[in-house]
Amino acid sequence: MIPIASPFIGDEEINSVIEVLKSNQLASGEVVLNFEYHFSNYIGVDFGIATSSGTTALHVALQALGLEPGSQVVTTPFSFIATANAILYNQLTPVFVDIDPLTFNISPVELERLLKEQKNIKAIIVVHLYGQSCEMDEIMALANKFNIKVIEDCAQAHGALYKNKKVGSIGDISIFSFYPTKNMTTGEGGMICTSDREIADTCKRLINHGQTAKYYHKYLGYNYRMTNIQAAIGVHQLQRLDLMNKQRAKNAQFFLSHIENDLIRLPHIKPENVHVFHQFTLRTSIREKLISSFDQAGIGYGIHYPVPIHRQPIYKEIIGEVQYEQTELAAQEVISIPVHPQLTQSQLLNITKTINEFEVD
Numbered sequence: 001m002i003p004i005a006s007p008f009i010g011d012e013e014i015n016s017v018i019e020v021l022k023s024n025q026l027a028s029g030e031v032v033l034n035f036e037y038h039f040s041n042y043i044g045v046d047f048g049i050a051t052s053s054g055t056t057a058l059h060v061a062l063q064a065l066g067l068e069p070g071s072q073v074v075t076t077p078f079s080f081i082a083t084a085n086a087i088l089y090n091q092l093t094p095v096f097v098d099i100d101p102l103t104f105n106i107s108p109v110e111l112e113r114l115l116k117e118q119k120n121i122k123a124i125i126v127v128h129l130y131g132q133s134c135e136m137d138e139i140m141a142l143a144n145k146f147n148i149k150v151i152e153d154c155a156q157a158h159g160a161l162y163k164n165k166k167v168g169s170i171g172d173i174s175i176f177s178f179y180p181t182k183n184m185t186t187g188e189g190g191m192i193c194t195s196d197r198e199i200a201d202t203c204k205r206l207i208n209h210g211q212t213a214k215y216y217h218k219y220l221g222y223n224y225r226m227t228n229i230q231a232a233i234g235v236h237q238l239q240r241l242d243l244m245n246k247q248r249a250k251n252a253q254f255f256l257s258h259i260e261n262d263l264i265r266l267p268h269i270k271p272e273n274v275h276v277f278h279q280f281t282l283r284t285s286i287r288e289k290l291i292s293s294f295d296q297a298g299i300g301y302g303i304h305y306p307v308p309i310h311r312q313p314i315y316k317e318i319i320g321e322v323q324y325e326q327t328e329l330a331a332q333e334v335i336s337i338p339v340h341p342q343l344t345q346s347q348l349l350n351i352t353k354t355i356n357e358f359e360v361d
């Protein structure tokens with residue numbers, strides 16, 4: 001079986017974890033500070049705050065913006081549910097905007113239409129889905145015009161570029177996930193990035209029980225801290241990230257130049273973007289048949305995502321029956337194939353051959 005994802009853990013990560021275990025300093029400490037320093041430098045922001053997951057990073061990042069309860073926050077309905085859940089955790093109101101069918105990212109045209117109609121929108125969470133940046137110039141221009149804050153959800157886009165800028169350095173605040181399927185991992189883990197000192201200080205307190213000094217709690221906070229054990233893995237994963245991303249891009253390029261089948265649509269990459277291929281996602285109107293071919297050939301795949309967020313029961317209860325045409329269509333047609341850096345040449349050939357030979361009977 002060719003797995004859809006496969007984390008690469010080297011001797012450096014293993015040895016560093018052993019070192020932490022022997023040091024007796026297992027919880028958040030120097031190793032976390034070191035990881036935060038290097039990760040924020042890599043992204044090109046002033047502050048990095050390591051967290052226990054991408055989800056907890058999102059919760060706190062949105063809270064740190066200090067929006068009035070009930071304010072509307074816009075996001076895409078075509079993402080992992082954690083993106084929208086951050087809005088509900090903060091007692092804010094989710095509003096969805098349809099996607100661009102070519103990139104699967106939130107559509108700036110639809111966003112503008114919404115912002116002209118709705119006046120209570122205070123923030124937007126954009127998601128750089130599958131490893132490709134959203135159209136950030138257009139989004140930032142709208143955010144400035146309508147005075148809304150921008151959170152970048154970079155859970156799937158470590159190292160991705162938009163016009164030579166790292167994603168995660170463009171909005172007011174950004175978050176990353178280090179779940180094992182991601183472009184780099186710490187087992188579980190996340191990071192908040194920002195260049196705003198006040199927002200960074202608020203996030204640091206929120207992830208640590210609202211502590212301002214040891215055992216002095218000015219705010220209601222949480223235990224969302226990363227451990228030294230996780231950070232020890234992260235430091236070495238970060239050193240490997242560019243190389244791992246290059247290998248993903250090479251694998252993607254192989255598919256782009258060798259997959260040829262009229263039943264399949266390949267990913268669209270915008271010229272201003274460096275895509276880091278967290279996922280290599282195809283479109284086909286006969287997905288179930290393609291899945292049978294993959295099952296027979298022992299090829300892993302993923303459907304990201306079969307049910308749009310606005311169709312999930314918890315969201316339907318809140319926002320009722322709404323329709324986002326491009327999102328609904330994408331949810332029926334997308335299928336991701338393995339593109340991770342550990343694929344061998346014969347696996348690449350096997351995947352390509354299976355797709356090229358796929359036909360309707």
Ligand SMILES: Cc1ncc(COP(=O)(O)O)c(C=O)c1O
Pocket residue numbers: 053054055056079080082083127153155156176177178179189190
């Ligand atoms: C787009 C997106 N946002 C948020 C998350 C949440 O990250 P985590 O699983 O680390 O909580 C994920 C990952 O699963 C994701 O893909």
